[in-house]
Amino acid sequence: MATLIAGLILFLGVHSLSIVNEPLRNRLHDSMGEFPFKGLYGLVSLLGLVLIVWGYGAARMDPTVIYTPPGWLRHLSFLLLVPVFPLLFATYLPGKIKAKLGHPMLVAVKLWALAHLLANGMLHDLLLFGSFLAWAVVDRISMKSRTQRPIPTAPTTRANDAIAIIGGLAVYVLMVVWAHQWLFGVAPV
Missing domain, CATH: 1.10.287 (Helix Hairpins)
Structure with missing residues (x-):
């Protein structure tokens, strides 16, 4: 630990x-x-x-068990994870999503962490996902009082949102059906 x-x-x-x-x-x-x-x-x-x-x-x-989540939380977790990859893509493909959310990567990190906290109740899960959730919340709050540095992104176009959504959903499906098991040894389904 x-x-x-x-x-x-x-x-x-x-x-x-x-x-x-x-x-x-x-x-x-x-x-x-x-x-x-x-x-x-x-x-x-x-x-x-x-x-x-x-x-x-x-x-x-x-593992140290802290809580055992009910089975229905896994379904909620899957739902919360759907926008994560599109939001990550939208961070670097500026369009309406980025304009509306401001910081789509932080929203993605919060959703990713919360979804995993709902589905996992081990101490190591709480440490990992709880730390990332707390960091993302604090980072977002702090952005209101500090200068934002620009990040390199693709040029803004109307197609960026479609690319972010389609590409992000494709990566989500790939993660659920294959990559999560391959990378982390845990099959989500």
């Missing part, structure tokens, strides 16, 4: 730098330069992600 927690601290910690101390983040960026800063940011993120995957896998071998 310690490896999972260390991974969460590293991954979400580096992703929280702007939330907790934007001036420090900006000073680091300016003193290091863009590419060294992004390189270090990426390495810390990758290390955190590796520790999360490793720690979560290890925790699954010796």
Whole structure:
């Protein structure tokens, strides 16, 4: 469990730098330069992600049950997960979805985390998905009081929403019928 927690601290910690101390983040960026800063940011993120995957896998071998969700919550979980990939795509394919939501990736993270919390009641699930849900909520709230940095996206077109929806739903179906089992060893259906 310690490896999972260390991974969460590293991954979400580096992703929280702007939330907790934007001036420090900006000073680091300016003193290091863009590419060294992004390189270090990426390495810390990758290390955190590796520790999360490793720690979560290890925790699954010796699970601690916190609650047992009723079966109907799995169906609700499937429903909540349907828009996740389209929202992720919409983050980088600006259109009406992005304009309406502002930060579709954070909405996707919240839905992903909440859906998994509803369907899983082990301690390691609560740590992983609860941490990501809390981070996404805090990040969204903090965005109201800090400068937004632009992210690279495709040019805005009317087709972007259709591409995001069709592509995202295709990835969702692929994840449900094959990739979730292949990647995580758990068949959703």
